[in-house]
Amino acid sequence: MVGSVPVGGGAPIAIQSMCTTKTDDIQATLIQAHALATQGADIVRVAVPHPGDAAALPMIVQEAGVPIVADIHFSFRLAIMALEAGVAGLRLNPGNIRDADQIRTVVKEAADRGVPIRVGVNAGSLDKRLLAKYGGATPEALVESALHEIKILEDIGFTAIKISVKHQNVPQMIDSYRLLAEACDYPLHLGVTEAGPPPYGTLKSAIGIGTLLSEGIGDTLRVSLTADPVEEVKVAKQILQTLGLRRTTFDLVACPSCGRAEMDVIELTRQVQERLEKMNLPPIQIAVMGCEVNGPGEARDADVGIAAGPGRGLLFSRGKQLGWVPADKMVDALLDEAVKVATENAAIEGEAARIAAEAEAVVAGSEPKNG
Ligand code: SF4
Incomplete structure (x- = not known):
């Protein structure tokens, strides 16, 4: 669960986007988070590079009306502040924090609060050692990096993990996720990174994300566009609708x-x-x-x-x-x-869902809910 949103395990594919505002500008961030949620984003990520951004999180989490994920790099202190602010998820690579005690502190706090962590590997920020080993940001390099990050979390007993292995090259991105899907059973967050402006970024995302979803790979997604993030949500909805995975628009x-x-x-x-x-x-x-x-x-x-x-x-x-x-x-x-x-x-579908829920409750032996 990312807040109230189930991810993986057959749940509907969740749509994510990311605010482009400075997070310490609470008003601007809330306006954008509301716009994203209204358009159909299930989860919204915000960047937390500075203590001022982390200090803004309690208000943003409380008022956003959509689960907020804090994007953290390097600083365990910012991660702790974000968790204390009540974020629904962290995007954090434990390998960036390096200090084992600090990683343990963050992970324990996340586990105590039931907050999942997304391990996000990007082709553009791969470890030099892996780049040298594989001769570049190959799918094998991305997956090895992701599995290394996951192992750090698993070794301290943390498994509320989702993973992304984003690449700006669509065939490489597709191969990376295919490899990762074979290598582990965690929910996968799909995306083509640095896809660019529409229509190029839209096409790259639709082809990369769409190919994987059509193979049954992927549990949540972000369309990355060099544009107003509301456009990302619109494209994400169209991808899901086109594949018949979610009818939302x-x-x-x-x-x-x-x-x-x-x-x-x-x-x-x-x-x-x-x-x-x-x-x-x-x-x-x-x-x-x-x-x-x-x-x-x-x-x-x-x-x-x-x-x-x-x-x-x-x-x-x-x-x-x-x-x-x-x-x-x-x-x-x-x-x-x-x-x-x-x-x-919509009324017919609502009624059908109510009847199905009642039938399920009867099968489960519990009392059907009225209304
Ligand atoms: S619907 Fe009629 S006008 Fe439109 S493309 Fe087909 S034949 Fe042409």
Whole structure:
């Protein structure tokens, strides 16, 4: 558990991001943590390089409304301050602290508080000895480094561990995690490090993280983008949604347009996307199609869809044809219907979850909960 968020053991893949603010700027950090949580981040990490950052943590932990992980390097004192502040997790490599007594002190404090530690190995900060041994930051070098860090924790009886082996090179990153998944059974935190700005960073992350998730490797993830971290959460949600691992947002199906298009599908889709991104709807699939040839089929298959015709569009909802809508009303009509269907879907899913929980309780021999 990272605070209230289960990680590993079949739990839903957790989405993480990291604040770009100075942590000692409490107000700015809380604003960003709230923005990340509102967008869908399950866990938020903050950098703690200085005592002033650690001193800000009690307030941030209390007010963030999302589990906070403290990112610590080298200083056991900062780690202790973070734990005393009530952080839900530490990102810390014990090998960086070096002093065995100091490591033991941090680990005991984390264990007493039920706080997990993420061991995070990055290709860019590998030990010189390993770089020399393997001739560079190879997957074998990253995994050996991670296993070395884990052993330090295991030797003092600590196993509430998750691990990352991030690389900026996507094939190397994929191989590193594959090797690590074979070498141990801890939850893995996926990420392509220094992936860069969108769209390059988005693509690298989607390919690297997506490949591993499709193989069943990975329990939590961070998309690292040189951008507002809210973008990281949006991309993470799309990766999970695309793979069918978590439905948390909209799925916009749209045709690429062609010479048959009866109107400007690209502009129509842009308007729908822009409005959808601001709406924070429950999960729903929406189709925007450009003509009456392939359009109706796709529009009918989606939760809600529109197939454009000359000067008007044919609106579909849950496979039923609702009728023609004039071109200037298409976006409004489509999104009004989307709100209705998404809300109903969420209510049906909520009811299904309640029934499943009751059934599980009956099977377990306990009393089902009301409500
Ligand atoms: S749906 Fe129609 S307009 Fe869009 S790409 Fe297909 S054929 Fe072309």
